[in-house]
Amino acid sequence: MFKDKVIYSVVVPLYNEELVIFESYKRLKEVMDSTGEEYEIVFVNDGSKDGTKTKVQLICKKDFRIKLVNFSRNFGHQAAITAGMNIAMGEAIVVIDADLQDPPEVILKMIEKWKEGYEVVYGKRVKREGETFFKKFTASIYYKLLKSMTSVDIPTDVGDFRLIDRKVCDALSSLPEKNRYVRGLVSWVGFKQTYVEFIRQKRLAGETKYPLSKMVKLALDGITSLSYRPLSLINYVGVFLLIASLLSAIIIIIKNIANRVDILSMGLVLSINSFMISLLFISMGIMGQYIGRIFDEVKDRPIYIVDNIVNYEKIDSNNLNMKS
Template structure:
């Protein structure tokens, strides 16, 4: 009879051929020190380099490693979701392959889990090897998101965390398509705590979160857990209308009292540009919510699994 798995380590992969061998080596070293059963689940998110070949080679040599191959690139959050749904451990740990989140921190998370916590997330106290722009935009996003939502989403945290099996099962049962996993974990609740760590410089390769993907993640986070942007859009519309009325009354008074020109082309053009900018921004924000509704109504899956490679054959 197969031994019950205690820990499932979920590792999303996208073009990580330069990192995967070192990542596996350090993950295995750390998990072996627990003296408990574990599995490492690599989720290949449609990599275009040799990531798949290297991951399959690791699977052929280590019975504790499983590889989930997507049919194409679906994104980081779907990869995490697939790993969770494939996992069978009593505790599930999510960590990226780039080694910016040190695998050694997982032992501290396990200690907290054994103390009775259901969610243990990694909190970054310092970010090494990242530009000022990256640090500033990340910090600003976390704080804006926290101020806009009614749930407590911790700042300076990513997807690096340990969750108990019951939390994982609840996450897996949620049907929404545009998933912001770290926000969903906070929304679910249960007993949560954190461990602090220094985020390391990337071991090799390039970041898999360029500006475009960062904005996508930001919109997913905000629109998943807050309606405040729609409220703000309404306020902006009201303020714009009030400002327009005040300027119209002022122009009429100046025209009647001082005989000034009622129509000033440059002034009207400036006002129109401001008003149209506000209107289009509000429409764009509303469009984000409508787009999410459309995605949910189509009912397409978050991802498609091409195959699962596992030496166990299960």
């Protein structure tokens, strides 16, 4: 049993992290023990297919501060973060991945900022070790694109590694959307925010849990959940292409008249048709992204389903979706 109320909750989403889980627990425990205050570490097992669940259960038997939430299947990284924040009991909640690319020792700097009165403290990467040029380049382009499309001030070179105050956590839990982009939602809810800088490390072991397909999905969730400008962009592109098509048609017609050939040549017709069909498909694709997300919201399915939990005596049924 806890002697005092929990001050810090550390939320750690897990998916096939059996190679790093013991070392991750060791370093997190060392950091949190050094605070001298009550804490809990909430591991959220996002449907792992390896020995992650078994290893965390062993840790839970030895350390009552360690909690485990097991999903019924894989629901995704953002869903795991959401579940961890929903169940966390701390006054300050830290989100960190288990791969140790984000050093747990940075949490102490975040706590210092929190005690100064900041309600959101995010980790800002000043250097990325062990990441390819392609990943760094595409991440840079994405954040610039996202920043230009939304009025929400989303910091660059920032992931989900951050500390949030209880009031921020409660505000996030009240948001109903299904396709969650947590780092964007944290910026959207506001409150007093700052950052601490750190060097992102190489993965201790294992493979990245964010391949290109998942990165694209996360990027689309970020853009569509925070901005409707891609829909407006279709109108501007349509007007521009209409003017360009008219001008090009006029030029080709004049040229054909001057050369005494058929005004409506086959090449002109095919080029205009191909151009307009391509534009139509692009427009439909953009609208489809938004319509698909509207469909998810209308279905009103839970963001995740919990199979079971370990080391929690009492659970608010309103906070977690438990499988019967």
